[in-house]
Amino acid sequence: MKKWVPTVIFLAVAVVLIVLAIVFLPVSKSVWVWIAALLTLAIFSILYRDNPIYRIAEHIFVGLSLGYGLAMIWHLALWQIALRPLFVEGRFILIIPIAIGLLYFTRLIPKVSWLVRIPISIALGLGSGIAIPLIFQATIFEQTKASLVLPEMFAPGNPWPGIWAIILIIGIVTTLAYFFFSRKEKSVLSPVSKVGIIFIMLGFGATFGLTVMSRVSLLIGRVQFLLREWLGIIAQ
Amino acid sequence: MKRRIPLTLTLVLGIVMMIQFFIPHQFSQDFKNTALEWLRVIGGFAFIIGLASFITHHYTKIKHKKEGWAYSPIALGALVVMAVVGLIGRSPNMNWIPVTVQGQQISVFTYLFSNFFTHMMIPLGATMFSVLAFYIASAAYRSFRAKSLVSILLLVAAFVIMLAIIFYNVLPLGDLGEWLLSVPNMAAKRGILLGASLGGIATSLKIILGIERGYLGGTK
Structure with missing residues (x-):
């Protein structure tokens, strides 16, 4: 069988089903709903196998996302922060970041291509300098503070919050011990890291379960869209 | 230099x-x-x-004319159309080619930009992620084999969470799921987060001190 035959059969079946739907069902009259529905079906066609319809939808998505990104970057960063204040309000200091940003384009000129390192180094320097104290404050201190075992957690008659807090701190310490790779294979930390792997596996399992459910929830959303907004089979 | x-x-x-x-x-x-x-x-x-x-x-x-070249004009076309529509449509003072939508006059570019986003980008993105539900199930079937204690723990935790979400009001599954998320899962997440944060600080310091120079590229 030729490579394109399954795709043609798939398309033919899809067209027949759509025609039947138009004739017998209260389908949507909105062009945009039709576009959304056909693109949804095009993406679902990957469940059969890789095919041109899927690839077209995939490339449309990539192009649209980049176009959207460009429009957003232009309006929210380049125009709003740099060009409008420079040309409309006369804030000439903004020539500096614009000039630094333009240095990215020296990458296209081999003789001066090393200048591209300047915007990269400025971005990395500023980013790293901002990140270090921020990580300490927002992550390390806050997460450590939230993990403290406090006496009021052991209220008379309900000591469970305190017990869970102790288990939590054991889990954090043992998880960190598991990721301490520079220890020797049979060090004091080995049994501790074995406890750590139990917590890690429970955590990964829970995360996996949540991920599956979020994907299933998206799937339900798409099927509901097809049946409700597009075909009108289920009530609005 | x-x-x-x-x-x-x-x-x-x-x-x-x-x-x-x-x-x-x-x-x-x-x-x-x-x-x-x-x-x-x-x-x-x-x-x-x-x-x-x-x-x-x-x-x-x-x-x-490399393999799959026929899709490239589609990607480029979608990029150009969305970029043009977005650049003009999002501009506050440009009301070119006005159209009436729900009693309001807006530029045709604003109308198209809004609809491209709502009826093309969102359905495409959501469907792509929803398709992962099938692949994730197939991956789980292959990898979730109860061979050792740790793999059993992984399997049980995943099932408890999934069942807890479905049968949230059926006790004690909901409570068990919540406990699993707020105690062992939180412990592992916090441990990994603390480790990653310390790693982030170390990497930032290495960049600042010039020990990590990958961003300079290979040439002199």
Whole structure:
């Protein structure tokens, strides 16, 4: 069988089903709903196998996302922060970041291509300098503070919050011990890291379960869209 | 010079931004806000370079008729259409070719931009992620084999969470799921987060001190 035959059969079946739907069902009259529905079906066609319809939808998505990104970057960063204040309000200091940003384009000129390192180094320097104290404050201190075992957690008659807090701190310490790779294979930390792997596996399992459910929830959303907004089979 | 200037810039700016954090003065705060604004502007140009790379890649594919070249014009076309519609449609003072939508007069570009986003980008993205539900189930079937204690724990935790979400009100599954999320899962997540944060600090320090020089590229 030729490579394109399954795709043609798939398309033919899809067209027949759509025609039947138009004739017998209260389908949507909105062009945009039709576009959304056909693109949804095009993406679902990957469940059969890789095919041109899927690839077209995939490339449309990539192009649209980049176009959207460009429009957003232009309006929210380049125009709003740099060009409008420079040309409309006369804030000439903004020539500096614009000039630094333009240095990215020296990458296209081999003789001066090393200048591209300047915007990269400025971005990395500023980013790293901002990140270090921020990580300490927002992550390390806050997460450590939230993990403290406090006496009021052991209220008379309900000591469970305190017990869970102790288990939590054991889990954090043992998880960190598991990721301490520079220890020797049979060090004091080995049994501790074995406890750590139990917590890690429970955590990964829970995360996996949540991920599956979020994907299933998206799937339900798409099927509901097809049946409700597009075909009108289920009530609005 | 080609390496020294970027390394010096990284070192100086990194140290200045770290010191800035500890100066509780309006000038220091304004300095940080300006630095963040400049970062956004510089980042905007980096995006354009990425875009140029995307266009070059697809142009080369079309030119040399490489495998799958027929899809490249579609990607480029979608990019151009969305970019034009977005650049004009999002501009506040441009009301070109007005159309009436729900009693309101808006530019046709604004109308198209809004609909491209709502009826094309969102359904495409949501469907792509929803398709993962099938692949994730198939991956789980292959990898979730109860061979050892740790794999049993993984399996049980995943099932408990899934069942807890479905039968939330059926006790004790809901409570068990919540406990699993808030105690062992939180412990593992927090441990990993703390480890990653320490790693992030170490990497940032390595960049500032010039130990990590990957961003300079291979040439002198």
